[in-house]
Amino acid sequence: MLNVMALSLGFGLITASVLALAAVGLSLQFGVTNYINFAYGEFLTLGAYFAWTLSHGLGLNLWLSVGLAALLMGLFGVLLNRFLLKPFTQKGVPLHFLLVVTFGLSLFLSNLILAIWGPNFKTLDLPRETPHRFGLFLFTNSQLTIIAIAAVAMLGVHLLLTRTEIGKAMRAMSDSTDLAQVSGIDTNRITSFTWLVSGALAGLAGIVLVMNINSFQPSFGGEFLFVIFAAVILGGVGSPYGAMLGALVIGLATEMSAIFVNSAYKNDVAFALLILTLLLRPSGIIRMAGKV
Amino acid sequence: MPPIVYYLTTLIVFFFIFAISTWGLNLQFGTAGILNFTYITFFAIGGYFSGVSMLGRPDALSHMRYIMGLGLPFPIALLIGTVASCVLGALVGLVALRRLRSDYLAIVTVSVGAIVYDLVNVNTELFNGADGIAGVPYPFQKALGLDPNTYTLFYVLLAGLFALVLGIVAFRIYNAPLGRTLRAIREDRDVAAAFGKNTYLFQMVAMVVGCAYAGIAGALLIGFISALNPGGWTAGETFLLYAALLLGGRGNNWGALLGAFLLPVLFQEATRYLPQVPGHPELIPAVRNMLVGALLIAILWFRPEGIMPERKARFPRVDFTPRREAAAVD
Numbered sequence: 001m002l003n004v005m006a007l008s009l010g011f012g013l014i015t016a017s018v019l020a021l022a023a024v025g026l027s028l029q030f031g032v033t034n035y036i037n038f039a040y041g042e043f044l045t046l047g048a049y050f051a052w053t054l055s056h057g058l059g060l061n062l063w064l065s066v067g068l069a070a071l072l073m074g075l076f077g078v079l080l081n082r083f084l085l086k087p088f089t090q091k092g093v094p095l096h097f098l099l100v101v102t103f104g105l106s107l108f109l110s111n112l113i114l115a116i117w118g119p120n121f122k123t124l125d126l127p128r129e130t131p132h133r134f135g136l137f138l139f140t141n142s143q144l145t146i147i148a149i150a151a152v153a154m155l156g157v158h159l160l161l162t163r164t165e166i167g168k169a170m171r172a173m174s175d176s177t178d179l180a181q182v183s184g185i186d187t188n189r190i191t192s193f194t195w196l197v198s199g200a201l202a203g204l205a206g207i208v209l210v211m212n213i214n215s216f217q218p219s220f221g222g223e224f225l226f227v228i229f230a231a232v233i234l235g236g237v238g239s240p241y242g243a244m245l246g247a248l249v250i251g252l253a254t255e256m257s258a259i260f261v262n263s264a265y266k267n268d269v270a271f272a273l274l275i276l277t278l279l280l281r282p283s284g285i286i287r288m289a290g291k292v
Numbered sequence: 293m294p295p296i297v298y299y300l301t302t303l304i305v306f307f308f309i310f311a312i313s314t315w316g317l318n319l320q321f322g323t324a325g326i327l328n329f330t331y332i333t334f335f336a337i338g339g340y341f342s343g344v345s346m347l348g349r350p351d352a353l354s355h356m357r358y359i360m361g362l363g364l365p366f367p368i369a370l371l372i373g374t375v376a377s378c379v380l381g382a383l384v385g386l387v388a389l390r391r392l393r394s395d396y397l398a399i400v401t402v403s404v405g406a407i408v409y410d411l412v413n414v415n416t417e418l419f420n421g422a423d424g425i426a427g428v429p430y431p432f433q434k435a436l437g438l439d440p441n442t443y444t445l446f447y448v449l450l451a452g453l454f455a456l457v458l459g460i461v462a463f464r465i466y467n468a469p470l471g472r473t474l475r476a477i478r479e480d481r482d483v484a485a486a487f488g489k490n491t492y493l494f495q496m497v498a499m500v501v502g503c504a505y506a507g508i509a510g511a512l513l514i515g516f517i518s519a520l521n522p523g524g525w526t527a528g529e530t531f532l533l534y535a536a537l538l539l540g541g542r543g544n545n546w547g548a549l550l551g552a553f554l555l556p557v558l559f560q561e562a563t564r565y566l567p568q569v570p571g572h573p574e575l576i577p578a579v580r581n582m583l584v585g586a587l588l589i590a591i592l593w594f595r596p597e598g599i600m601p602e603r604k605a606r607f608p609r610v611d612f613t614p615r616r617e618a619a620a621v622d
Contacts, residue, residue, distance in 0.1 A: 003379060005446075011603075036395045036398070036399065038329070038398070038402065066526075084589070088592070088593070093402055093592070093596065095393075095395070096325060096327060096394060097592050097596060099327060099394070099395060099398055100327075100534060100538070100588065101588075101589055101592055102590060103329055103398075103529065103531070103534070103588075104534075104535075104585045104586075104588035104589045104592075105585065105589065106527075106585075107527065107528060107531045107581055107582075107584065107585035107588075108581075108582050108585030108586055108589070109585075110581075111528075111577075111578040111581040111582045111585065112578075113577070114574055114578040115574075115575055115578040115579060118572065118574065119574050143599065145389065149468065160357065201609045222527070223406065225402065225406075226399075226402055226403035227408045228402060229402070230403070233396075233399070237413075264414045265414075266405070267407070267410060268407060268410070268411075271403055271404075271407045274399075274400075274403055275387055278392070278396065279386050279387060282392055282396070
């Protein structure tokens with residue numbers, strides 16, 4: 001039993017790492033722009049396919065491909081905001097329509113991915129490996145890498161938000177765009193930068209997700225989206241630290257639940273936590289003003 | 293019956309079914325401002341529950357596994373399907389319509405859609421998993437002794453009757469105090485609440501009635517094509533209905549009718565005959581879905597009010613310009 005517990009705890013940590021990357025990316029963007037991106041699941045998918053094309057199609061080194069794919073996804077986020085979403089917000093369309101736009105975008109992107117890469121399963125070629133033992137835990141090299149990438153990225157986000165001018169401006173915009181603007185913050189530039197970070201984190205999350213599940217096909221990101229929502233809402237919408245906390249809780253809860261129920265139902269655990277949060281504490285663990 | 297008549301009658305039945313679905317979505321999204329991003333799930337629940345109510349007990353020969361299997365006649369099965377859809381709608385509303393921003397409702401609906409899809413796929417005991425249920429008996433065929441060759445003609449009448457009644461109800465709701473209140477809530481929830489309207493209750497009514505439309509449409513579909521599987525109710529189908537409603541005119545039931553004709557019927561039929569790319573059977577459907585997604589975004593950019601805009605009440609302008617002050621300066 002102890003071994004099973006340790007094993008699930010290990011899986012939980014890995015899922016939490018994947019989720020943390022995705023949830024923080026979504027939460028940062030939601031905080032600054034104040035609307036939810038329903039195409040975010042396809043951001044994850046696209047990131048993984050970029051990495052696959054770079055490493056398989058162009059024969060680049062796997063880790064170089066991962067870095068490039070994340071960068072490309074960041075750029076993709078910036079361009080998407082500049083040419084599609086920003087024009088809509090500047091036109092002053094109601095929140096409703098903006099959400100329908102991102103919803104339409106998710107259909108467009110998921111089918112674009114299907115048209116380009118086809119419906120068959122793909123795998124990133126990871127080196128064959130033997131698991132390392134850490135006390136009761138067993139981790140493979142790629143699993144350790146996933147945890148390391150997430151940890152470094154979370155530390156990076158923390159330093160960005162607390163130590164840099166641009167990060168502080170992001171937090172200011174998240175509190176109030178109007179107040180940020182009157183105090184001289186270039187909100188357009190900060191929004192662009194936020195999309196860069198959000199896209200890059202989504203790309204990374206997609207890549208580490210497929211490292212964890214080995215093979216992937218075009219719908220995997222969209223199917224993971226509501227688990228990301230669960231983490232973001234549980235933690236507190238718009239709060240990056242809440243998203244990290246939410247990711248940890250959801251990651252551990254979904255994997256640990258496999259001890260008690262059929263593992264086919266682990267997504268239902270995330271769903272149950274989402275519903276409970278909305279019923280009992282819609283603001284999430286960390287309450288942010290104006291986001292509920 | 294000549295093939296062309298068979299083809300056209302089939303299209304007319306689909307048109308009626310899509311019209312009913314689009315009216316239901318218009319009540320939720322168009323009139324009440326409820327962002328239900330998994331409308332098609334309610335359609336599927338209505339279809340599945342009425343389907344397994346009509347089917348007899350599963351036997352070893354059919355290789356299908358499903359719940360219920362009551363062998364009921366169509367009207368009762370339709371009622372069961374509709375109620376099931378309404379119950380799910382009420383549960384979603386219970387969680388999401390209470391004091392939350394509209395994006396949270398959208399998140400809950402997306403999650404419910406994913407979970408129901410998962411449950412139906414994983415739990416083959418429910419509705420035969422990914423293969424779906426098939427062989428649902430044709431409504432009234434045995435009872436009235438109808439000729440299978442001309443059955444679609446009968447179904448045009450049946451679906452047409454439902455479309456007529458539900459259409460009248462949709463128009464009446466829109467113009468009734470209920471519809472007026474829902475539109476007020478859509479425009480500004482706080483103002484409606486300040487006028488003493490129980491916004492939660494009103495939106496709940498719109499949610500449940502809209503789900504009833506979806507459920508009835510689903511039941512009519514499974515009665516017509518006698519089969520349903522999870523491939524038939526993906527997010528793409530919900531998009532198609534949103535695109536139809538926005539193209540026709542959000543908040544306008546005539547617009548919804550026009551949209552239901554233009555997109556799900558005309559566009560889908562026109563693109564059905566695009567040549568298949570050898571070796572890539574998924575390419576044409578994918579391109580078709582991309583077109584629908586792009587069209588949805590284009591409509592919202594160029595003409596968010598749709599082809600037939602909603603007619604909004606006009607009020608006399610009140611002139612607030614201070615004329616006296618100008619005179620005083622002179």
